[in-house]
Amino acid sequence: GAGVSQSPSNKVTEKGKDVELRCDPISGHTALYWYRQRLGQGLEFLIYFQGNSAPDKSGLPSDRFSAERTGESVSTLTIQRTQQEDSAVYLCASSLVIGETDTQYFGPGTRLTVL
Amino acid sequence: SQKIEQNSEALNIQEGKTATLTCNYTNYSPAYLQWYRQDPGRGPVFLLLIRENEKEKRKERLKVTFDTTLKQSLFHITASQPADSATYLCALNTDKLIFGTGTRLQVFP
Numbered sequence: 001g002a003g004v005s006q007s008p009s010n011k012v013t014e015k016g017k018d019v020e021l022r023c024d025p026i027s028g029h030t031a032l033y034w035y036r037q038r039l040g041q042g043l044e045f046l047i048y049f050q051g052n053s054a055p056d057k058s059g060l061p062s063d064r065f066s067a068e069r070t071g072e073s074v075s076t077l078t079i080q081r082t083q084q085e086d087s088a089v090y091l092c093a094s095s096l097v098i099g100e101t102d103t104q105y106f107g108p109g110t111r112l113t114v115l
Numbered sequence: 116s117q118k119i120e121q122n123s124e125a126l127n128i129q130e131g132k133t134a135t136l137t138c139n140y141t142n143y144s145p146a147y148l149q150w151y152r153q154d155p156g157r158g159p160v161f162l163l164l165i166r167e168n169e170k171e172k173r174k175e176r177l178k179v180t181f182d183t184t185l186k187q188s189l190f191h192i193t194a195s196q197p198a199d200s201a202t203y204l205c206a207l208n209t210d211k212l213i214f215g216t217g218t219r220l221q222v223f224p
Contacts, residue, residue, distance in 0.1 A: 004158075042215055043204070043214040045211060045213065091158050091159075103149065103161045104161065104212060107158050
């Protein structure tokens with residue numbers, strides 16, 4: 001079956017614009033995660049979903065960031081009024097369940113550049 | 116404070132040698148630890164998981180150890196190949212998976 005897909009693969013936007021990033025998880029995976037990875041840095045946790053609920057939003061950097069998930073499937077990460085420091089690769093991952101061994105399967109990421 | 120440390124400097128080794136990467140953590144008590152591989156421009160790919168009650172786990176040329184007393188995991192690649200060149204990330208399970216910053220491995224012929 002297909003892996004995790006993300007779109008767009010690249011996004012260039014102007015400072016102050018809103019952007020929407022999309023993640024299609026592996027079919028049947030109930031858990032979905034968003035991470036941010038700045039150049040040469042590790043993965044920064046943003047938010048995760050269990051089903052359509054987001055029990056942990058603690059990683060969202062500011063109120064300009066929001067995410068939703070519908071139908072226990074697709075998720076969108078929205079960044080409003082983008083800033084240059086938002087430039088990074090945004091990675092999505094999914095796992096079968098959240099539990100003892102939530103091995104995560106990652107998408108290829110969306111590279112966001114804010115000019 | 117909680118911290119996961121991986122050597123930020125790249126590890127350069129010759130083909131055929133064993134590469135050893137280190138993951139140290141403080142103020143966590145993870146039930147398990149995972150290792151991922153990340154190639155440039157790609158998302159991480161899961162390699163191995165080791166539980167707190169396991170001392171060692173092997174998969175082909177890969178070996179992981181987990182010492183909960185030292186709060187350390189070692190990741191070994193034996194008979195390394197240039198194709199093993201990548202960044203390797205460790206991740207701890209708490210209420211969510213927390214990733215280290217990764218160590219870049221370069222295997223040269």
